[in-house]
Each structure stands twice: as C-alpha cells, then as structure tokens.
Amino acid sequence: MTFPPPRSSRSATAPPPISNIPPLDLPFQGRDDQIARLLELFEQYGHVLLHDGVALVQGFGKTQVAIAYCRAYTRRYDVAWWFSCRGETDDDRLCGLLEEQYQELREERARTFGAKVEHRPDNRWLFVYDDVSNPDRVYEHFVPGTGHRLVTSRSCGETWGSNRLELGGMTVEQSSRLLLDQAENLSSKQAKHLASLMNGHPAQLLAVAEEVRRTSYEECARMLTPAPQADPDTPPGGMLAIPRPRDDASGAPLSVAERRTLVAALARSPVGRDRDRWNVWLEAVRQMIKPTELAGVSDGGHFKDRIISVVNFALAQRNPKVMQALADALDLWGDEEGIADVRRLVDKAVDAWNGDQGR
Structure with missing residues (x-):
C-alpha cells in the first residue's frame, strides 16, 4: 500500500482520505476572491496567516473562510487536518492541546493506511491552526515537514510578511448579493439599501436576511441603525439592531x-x-x-x-x-x-x- 493515493482515485468533490475539516455554517457568496487569494499565497509560501483587518470583539468569519478554502481545493490535498487552538494564550496548555489533536491524526492515519506507513508531510498535506492567539509563536507548534499551514488569528502579528491575508467586511455589492440569495422577498434596490447600512459582517448579514423573511423589508430597515462607536462590543459601521x-x-x-x-x-x-x-x-x-x-x-x-x-x-x-x-x-x-x-x-x-x- 502506498501513501498518498493517486489523484485519480478521488472525485472532484471527495474529501481527502484523512480529513476532519468542520462543516460550513455560513454561505460564502462574496468570499470567492479571498479564497482564491489563499491558493495564490500557498503557491508562494508554505504557511499563510488569515487575520482580521481591525481589532473587533466579533471577527469577520476567518474560520468559515478557512473551511471554505479547504472544501474548495480538496483535491489538492491528501490530508487536511484541523487544529482548534481555541484562543489559548498559555504556551504549555496550547502545546498539550495540539498534541492531543496530533495524536488523533496519527491514529487516523494508522487506521486508514496501516501502522507501518510513514510519510513526512509535504505540500499535499494541509494543516489549519484555527483561532491562534499569538501568530508569532505558532511556528513553534507546527507539525514537522513541508505541509501547508493555514493560521487564523484576530492578530496580524509582527513577524509575518506578505504571506498573510487581511479579512475585512464584504463590499456593499457582495453583501447585497448575499441578502438577495438568502431573502427571496427582497428587491435588488432594497437589498442594496440594507447592505449599505451594514459593515459587511457575514453573520450579521444572515441575521438581517432572517429578519426580512420573518417580518418585512420595511420593519428591518426601521430597526437597522448605525452602530455607536463608543460601544466596544460593536464593530464599526452598521450593526444589526434586531x-x-x-x-x-x-x-x-x-x-x-x-x-x-x-x-x-x-x-x-x-x-x-x-x-x-x-x-x-x-x-x-x-x-x-x-x-x-x-x-x-x-x-x-x-x-x-x-x-x-x-x-x-x-x-x-x-x-x-x-x-x-x-x-x-x-x-x-x-x-x-x-x-x-x-x-x-x-x-x-x-x-x-x-x-x-x-x-
């Protein structure tokens, strides 16, 4: 038995032989450019940082974009493994947390390909380190080898160069398309108006669409107000007031x-x-x-x-x-x-x- 298997052994939509990638919770219309940009970065670098554009209590969907990347380019990888870092700030606890998850990967590899198979991670392996507190220290915890590493963090770090992608809010046009897809009772003009009141946060846009379906465009527009900048729990720009x-x-x-x-x-x-x-x-x-x-x-x-x-x-x-x-x-x-x-x-x-x- 060889490892990894030939590419022709999988369909275009089949997950890698070894994968624990979570399911997508949000639709990702409007994020295609960012997902494609991640692929471009991986063609130049072995590890890429996906981070928020500004410091917010509520991020802009980094985890979901990372999942969407994994699912969009699943045929490029034979192993795709998700490490949940949970924002852990203590280095020793983070090390223990990642070791537990790495042991799960080793066990899964043994079950899938046999205990004797040894293969050092290369660029057909993808490791996602999600919700990293300090991206400048996460290098110390990488799985050895030359596999691709996708790091998500609220921080842009200080030691990362051009191998990072800033994730901000969706544009009004992108937001409008998402609203139209999610709320069939909206007109194009109404969707654009609601989108102009928002800050492009995917989860907030879905909440707006849900409220439009439940009530009406008029009711939602009335309740949707600009966010007061003095509230640290609220992102800049529009924020759902429903x-x-x-x-x-x-x-x-x-x-x-x-x-x-x-x-x-x-x-x-x-x-x-x-x-x-x-x-x-x-x-x-x-x-x-x-x-x-x-x-x-x-x-x-x-x-x-x-x-x-x-x-x-x-x-x-x-x-x-x-x-x-x-x-x-x-x-x-x-x-x-x-x-x-x-x-x-x-x-x-x-x-x-x-x-x-x-x-």
Whole structure:
C-alpha cells in the first residue's frame, strides 16, 4: 500500500482520505476572491496567516473562510487536518492541546493506511491552526515537514510578511448579493439599501436576511441603525439592531464589563467548548422561550461570536425571559466551570429588570 493515493482515485468533490475539516455554517457568496487569494499565497509560501483587518470583539468569519478554502481545493490535498487552538494564550496548555489533536491524526492515519506507513508531510498535506492567539509563536507548534499551514488569528502579528491575508467586511455589492440569495422577498434596490447600512459582517448579514423573511423589508430597515462607536462590543459601521442591546446610560441590566464577563463565563462553560453541547444548550433555550424565536442570533462562525450574539440578543429584550433561559439551560451540566459565574450575572440582570418594572 502506498501513501498518498493517486489523484485519480478521488472525485472532484471527495474529501481527502484523512480529513476532519468542520462543516460550513455560513454561505460564502462574496468570499470567492479571498479564497482564491489563499491558493495564490500557498503557491508562494508554505504557511499563510488569515487575520482580521481591525481589532473587533466579533471577527469577520476567518474560520468559515478557512473551511471554505479547504472544501474548495480538496483535491489538492491528501490530508487536511484541523487544529482548534481555541484562543489559548498559555504556551504549555496550547502545546498539550495540539498534541492531543496530533495524536488523533496519527491514529487516523494508522487506521486508514496501516501502522507501518510513514510519510513526512509535504505540500499535499494541509494543516489549519484555527483561532491562534499569538501568530508569532505558532511556528513553534507546527507539525514537522513541508505541509501547508493555514493560521487564523484576530492578530496580524509582527513577524509575518506578505504571506498573510487581511479579512475585512464584504463590499456593499457582495453583501447585497448575499441578502438577495438568502431573502427571496427582497428587491435588488432594497437589498442594496440594507447592505449599505451594514459593515459587511457575514453573520450579521444572515441575521438581517432572517429578519426580512420573518417580518418585512420595511420593519428591518426601521430597526437597522448605525452602530455607536463608543460601544466596544460593536464593530464599526452598521450593526444589526434586531433587537439592539440598550446602552448603560438607559439602565441596561448589565454593564459593558459585566457583558464581557458573561461572555467569558459562557465560553469557559461546556457550551463554549463543544459544538454538540452548544447545539443541545441552544435547543434547550429555544424550548424554554417558546414561541419566541431567537431572531437575529448568529449560530455560525467562531464559538465566541455565537455567544456574543446570544448574550446581546438576551440583553435587548423587554423582559428577562431569554436571559433566564440562558442560565437555566446550563443546569444540564451541574457545577462545571463557568456555570456559577453565568448564574450570578444572570441573576443580577434579572434583578435589574425587576427593579425597572418596579419604578
């Protein structure tokens, strides 16, 4: 048995013989140029950094673009392996995390091609290091060999040269095409108008499309407002206000710092560590708030972006029902990390809501 297999042994759409690439959560109309640019960079460099153009709490879909690249050019690789770095800042913990995932790759290779097969990674191998905290140190953790390495990070780093690609918002034209594809009840003129109010964030555009389908263009346009630059949780440009979190001066149930703490606590909890648990949790939340829908909540992209979307939605409601459900749904996991902090902050928010009603 030889490794890797000949190219003719796979169809154009078949995944590599060894692959753990996640599924796409978002449609990627408008990102074809960036995906093609990644291929051009890999024709010049062995490793490429995909990073945000500006420092935001909510990124511009780096993870989804990386997945889309893997799936667009799957025939170019015999091995495509996804390393989830989870934004880990401690070098020792990151090393242990990557070693666990590399061991899974070694085991999968043994199952697929036999334990005796040895092959040093070359450019037919692709390794994705997703959500890297410090791209300038990730070199130390690369799998040995000459395989392609795609690194995603919020930071552009200081040691990377032209082997990096900045990912910003989609243009108005690209955003308009995505809206038209996702909301059949929009006209071209309406889609362009809504797109002009946004900052080109893919998840936000999908949320707009969902709201248009649920209500109408007129209602969505009325509720869509420019983002106040003073809010550090909001990207520059337009931001979906469906619904929109109240600012601190108007008596918000949680301050900006407390919102960040709540997001961090949810990220440490089971729902921030595993997609399956996230799905179980979100479904439990939906059951608790029926018939209310989580309209405008992003369920794709990086886990922290999903958490921010849910928290902002809950805090923007007229009552604490959704916020209460976020904590109640965590009871499934008992006393695991982060849950107590979530409950404490939710109780504080509920008390603030109740206090508002009493005035």
